[in-house]
Amino acid sequence: MQFLLLLLVLLLIPSSAILPTVQIVPQNPSSSPIYAAEAFYGPSLPADNSLNLESSFPPSNDRGLCASLDDPVTNFDPPSSEFAFLIPRGNCTFEHKSRRAELYGASAVVVYNNAEQMFFGNATESEINGGLISSFPTSKVDYECSNGEAHVPKSSLYTPYYSRSNDDLFAECSSSKSCSSDRCVATGEVNSDDEMQVCCMWDLHQYLYPDYSQTEPSPTIPSVFITSSQYDAVQPTLPLTLQIEQRPRPKYNASSFLIWAWGCFVAVVASRISGSELSRALQKTQEKMRRGSASTPPPSESSDREGTRGREDDIGAGESMELTAKHALGFLVMSSVTLLILFYLNIYAIITVLYAFGCSGALSQVMIYPFFRKIRSLTGWRNLDEICCTLPLDIGDCTYLDVTSTALGYGVGILWYCYALKTNASSYFIYWFLQDIFGLCMCTLFLSVIRLPSLRVASFLLVAAFVYDIFFVFISPIIFEKSVMITVATGGDGPTTDPMVCEKYPDTDGCKVPNPLPMLFSIPKINDYQGGSSLLGLGDIVLPGLLMSFACRLDLSKALVSLSNGEEKDKNVSGYFFYVCVGYAVGLMMANVAVYVMEMGQPALLYLVPCTLGVIIKMSMKRGEFEDVFKGPAVMNQANEILDEIEGGVGGSGSERASENGDALQDGERLLSPNISNSDVV
Incomplete structure (x- = not known):
């Protein structure tokens, strides 16, 4: 379940304190x-x-x-x-x-x-005017003895007891490190030695x-x-x-720009990585074309092994799944049900545990495992590939590299979860930094595994998410009395106890500051006394990211098929990916600005869907490719066949492969339209 919401909320303000x-x-x-x-x-x-x-x-x-x-x-x-x-x-x-x-x-x-008024809290007007003291300060409300306490001979006290002349007599109490007010008051409690109890005053x-x-x-x-x-x-x-x-505050906080830049970076990088197989195949084809078939030696066993290993090292290799319209409908239903469950049931702790578990595996696969493979290739530590154990449940053989990567990933996940248990966890750098890294890994893994086969499915999915987002942000308050999306994303309702009580005793029931759900990016506000964070839901990355990934793979497929057919690419014709990325950046910035203009959280897909889906529809119609892209580009199927040949070690030059492909195609299907075949690689 991904939350489709861009928020700027005051999540770092301790609700247990009254903010000046x-x-x-x-x-x-x-x-x-x-x-x-x-x-x-x-x-x-x-x-x-x-x-x-x-x-x-x-x-x-x-x-x-x-x-x-x-x-x-x-x-x-x-x-x-x-x-x-x-x-x-x-x-x-x-x-x-x-x-x-x-x-x-x-x-x-x-x-x-004023300490004086603590002694008149329960006095009548006539008693006050007569200078009488009818009561002493109230425990827990006016003072706290655990913060500082002393006993002073009653006979040595000046009257009235709130007189500042008693400050020196109360020094033992007021000098306590726990007494933040540096002042104590008489409580009225007298012990058997006729000593008055004095305790630290709340101020x-x-x-x-x-x-x-x-x-x-x-x-x-x-x-x-x-x-x-x-x-x-x-x-x-x-x-x-x-x-x-x-008190002065920046009109536009720099964290808003940073969360925008980070969101754009993650969306572009994760989408680009999803096409790594095609990108590598294109690079190999270009190398073979440059060398020429006559000078190209037959592939050796080691090169075949390296090529196979390269494909296996791709994130999510062998696990990709193409979405259908039924999947899009299922997303809408399951997302709505899950959101309502989180709205009515307090199961945030369970969600946090599951997220920590999932992100630990994603971190291992996306960052740690590739890092150690790079170290191995640079240092020659081949023993990392040795099998150290065999696990049941179809897991099979595990190498030292597998075990090390997994252990480190889950170790980082446990560290993050320990901070997630703290009150106001978002104020800790290690917490929100690791959370942002986790989000990067989850988005990258998601876009590498889940793919869109056509613009038709993309349109169905994004329009459904568009309606879903608007309903649960703007329309749900009419039905549920508050925004379901914002309530769930920010961790539920805030404290219900008097803020003064919470500031004094933050562990009191009803004083807990809810942490937001972790399925988002978070960057604390900069130079803002009110604290808070700029938030961006992961759903605002992966859903438009699916379309960006589709555009990236479409461009790479065009380039690969065109090159395999021995055609020159036209540098004056660009692909879709760049423009969809620009549309994403513009849409996310529009959502960011809307937060400040409307002073409330925004459904980012309200801006992202038109700026991304609209771009690719407009460009495909202008190029005469809309029908092909909408139904499912044939060039992507051709590229997958070429990819299987290259990664499988099938030799031959690009021209020979083009001839073979041409024999398998019907007349009129072998070559692509000029716009498709001449597209640039993105």
Whole structure:
């Protein structure tokens, strides 16, 4: 099952963390940018503009901006220019604070975390106004003792307990390596020695959620949240001008270009390799034609052996299968069923295991085995061809080269799978790099084994995949409430637990970040604080690649038959393969651009099918070859016969072979049309 989808999704963002998307730049040479989390209510900050606001504080009688919205605004002299309120969290909703700030004329609100408010979390308004502490911070919500803990004599503590005067007394706790906030709070727990327990305070960004109990329109000013440590860093320099803006991101990420280039490279190389038998036969025929039949010695036993070995070394040699219209229909049905099974059932772990197993074998066959054969030919290590064992199940004799290649391939597969088990595996270089190599090997092996016999089957297959792709990306949300293709390709639904809980305790149920299914190419985004990856499904390689492979073999077949007939090739007439490759590159780039324009994942076959299938149909019609190519080019059958003769060691010059072929053909079938016989080799 191949997923036909081009995506740019934020797969590297740990869902267990709240991502600050805003930066506040204090206009002070000694201050660095402060990253803040944006509110879910009110307007968003513009991406291409910034707010330059004077910092200010609410009046002392409304310091937290929790007074009633009906209360008058008093005791406040606003700055002469636009300003932003810096206010502590607590005692009322975030949206209420923003609404109250609007009444004061503020242009933005910066809410900061505050240990003081942790002590008033359950206090009534009268208790707060009376200066009473009715509760201590809440475990797991406000602090975590496993990150840092100490016990301090209660008599030595300053009151109120949130006073910064206690910081030195809490040093044993706050200096713990696990205490990322570098600050601790009193928990209210007192032991038998009358010592107060103090634990590491949580000081994280948090989302400013709207107040769903309110029916009034949202505030018209932006609101952001910063941590207590961020506020402490800038507080000594206040008041000053704050530049509030969206954190910069590249409009077009370089990874999008890289995934496009990699996809084009894999499609072209895999398609070209699928015609390696014909290419080698053409090369041998050209050599014989140059030498001439008179000077050509009879083939020796060693040369026959090398020729046979060359064919056996081809990827997928002896295992090729030509598709039919029934296969294309079966693809559509099985792909749809498999996609729906993955959509409803959580079996991603099984798919990952199967993919690792299959890719290990592909890596051995496509890369490792040919590499060692090359080493053997350069070094003369003939002992690698010695039989070391015989395996059952019709596997037969295995050489040292076979065993070594297989062991290394599956060793790499196990390494990749170990990383696949990790949370957010796509952030590891070794994981996505090996995954891209696996994808290259799978595409190469697939196109070397599976072949299209005619343009008719190619059209049926690609049009079916075209409809399938569009349905499961664009139409499925109407039926299933979300895109089936995107949901499956990205690994299913994301975390269901509060992001704040997940950031503190990522192992909590419902916090796991789903890894995408591995049947795709992945390149992480570059210089993007949001992380993420550019993704390209393998189906977007192999399905158009089948047509590219067909075009490549058609061009090579024309050249081989033409040369065997003793004809000169016309360099002014080009083949199909080059133009289909160009069409593929254009279509994939169109899909890439559409992702940015529409800001959503795209079914790449929506663009690839017209740009590849349309090209070969248009060219064949223009050359008068459409009927022959559509039904199945006769030249490909002739090329296969010549290939069998050459690889089987049949001697004779090209002209003699042409004569023999001519005797076997009916009148009018021996020679090809001028367009076919004069095509260039691609």
